[in-house]
Amino acid sequence: MPVNTPPHAFDVLIVGSGLAGLTAALHLAPTRRVAIITKRTMSDGSSGWAQGGIAAVLGEGDSFASHVDDTLVAGAGLSDLDATRYVVEHAPEAVEWLRELGVPFSQEAGQLHLTREGGHSARRIVHVTDATGAAVQRTLIEVVRKTPNISLFEHHTLVDLITSQKLGVGSTNGPTCLGLYALDEETDNVITFRAPETILATGGAGKVYLYTTNPDTSTGDGIAAAWRAGCRVTNMEFIQFHPTCLYHPQVKSFLITEAVRGEGGHLLLPPSAGGTRFMPLHDDRAELAPRDVVARAIDFEMKKHGVDCVYLDISHQPPEFVKEHFPNIYARCLQLGIDITKEPIPVVPAAHYTCGGIHTDLAGRTDLKGLHAIGETAYTGLHGANRLASNSLVECMVFARAASSDILSHELPEPPELPAWDESRVTDADETVVISHNWDELRRFMWDYVGIVRTNKRLERASHRIALLQEEIQEFYANFHVTRDLLELRNLVTVADLIVRSAQARHESRGGHFIKDYPQLEDVAHPTILTPG
Secondary structure, eight states: OOOOOOGOOEEEEOOOOSSSHHHHHHHHTTTOOEEEOOOOOOOOOSSSGGSSEEEOOSSOOOOOHHHHHHHHHHHTOOOOOHHHHHHHHHHHHHHHHHHHTOOOOEEEEEEEEEOOOOTTTOOEEESSTTOOHHHHHHHHHHHHHHOOEEETTTTTEEEEEEHHHHHTTTOOTTSSSEEEEEEEEETTTTEEESSSSSEEOOOOOEEEEESSSSTTTTHHHHHHHHHHOOOOEOOOTTEEEEEEEEEEEEOOOOBBBBBHHTTEEEEEOGGTTTTBBBBGGGGGGGGSSSSSHHHHHHHHHHHHTOOOOEEOOOOTOOHHHHHHHEEEEEHHHHHHTTOOSSSOEEEEEEEEOOOEEEEOOOBBBBBBBTEEEEEGGOSSSSSSSSTTTOOHHHHHHHHHHHHHHHHHSSOOOOOOOOOOOOOOOOOOSTHHHHHHHHHHHHHHHHHHHHHSSOHHHHHHHHHHHHHHHHHHHHHHHHHHHOOOOHHHHHHHHHHHHHHHHHHHHSOOTTTTTTTTTTSHHHHHHHHOOOOOO
């Protein structure tokens, strides 16, 4: 059987080109040969869409203890204390690292401008106006492209991890990741990549839902691949729904940042329902309550009044203040005929963040030797049942550095030669409409049955449909040449199954998981850990 040539042999493979993957690559590059494998271009991912900012204790009067407490409260009793302290204590140095690379954070009177977002007890969010993720990504991509030892493979979609178990290769260290297969879209060939270390930094799975703030790349690729390879997956029932996604027929997935509420924005009912502010009726923290509370409140009010959206109003602030702090939101809304300095913004909740993921330790290690997971694809214990605003970007950087340090701490073994991808028994698909139909069906029933408010009956219906889809998709995968659409659909159905199974296992309502059959909290919070087999 043919094997790959040296150009596809590296020291470390990084799947994903968001903040987590790029940070790891830059820390590893001085002494390791690194390949970044990404299924679109370097800039196509969730990191570049992050508007709000990065949470770190940098202001007077703030403290690590306060940031930890805020994270634990938002996490609804499920955030791991050690992981939370680790991230909070390493956050300031992560921000300083970005500043050294040249990220142009917003300043005021010569100092970093710190804003405040829902769930935070202090101003601790560093930002680049309202487009922090885009500015960070631009800076890091520019640095990465100039860094020796980093090879870039754009338009390469992860097919599967290659493990010692699958090859029947013995290992003294137990099950081991030896590399991966990736579909090169330019040549339409599946390529074998070989390395003793692989890092999954593939982001979340928001596209499993009909309405999401995520880009099209968020299809749970890393979570699904790690699950198939034998890794545990934890807390997948906790999908964070962002309360405020722009509601407009001409726009898809445009997020209205948390910072709009942090800077005084009010949520209002539509004029037809009275036009009044409603959040104080749901929580003492009003618009600054954690995201799960605000999202459920909006969902409740929309269903109660039979309306398609609610409104977010920042127009009581001076026009220059609004334009200075939210230039991108102001410009985008103005293109649609909405002047946010004079009128409110129509918004709806949408799937935003995958709080669970591949089970890891504080070094980003998974259950598979030679495989790390970082960023949104990983479960580190930080977010618990609900992520605190602006804790995601800093988690990417802190655990990217931790995983890199772990990899750099030991000599890398030489992995065995790996077989080329075998597609001798497959043909080109004659009915690709099946893929698009199944993709649409999956996202619609996940939104209807496994969304902001769940019931046992809805979860049962979703589980039944997932089982049918899995049979069809597996038949497609086994018999036809793989495409990116097929691979992403296969991963989304796997992730949907993990979300439903996790939701069925939790007999309480906590954080991002609210189920009518169990509205109460259990006395003790336990993570939901799923084990393959």
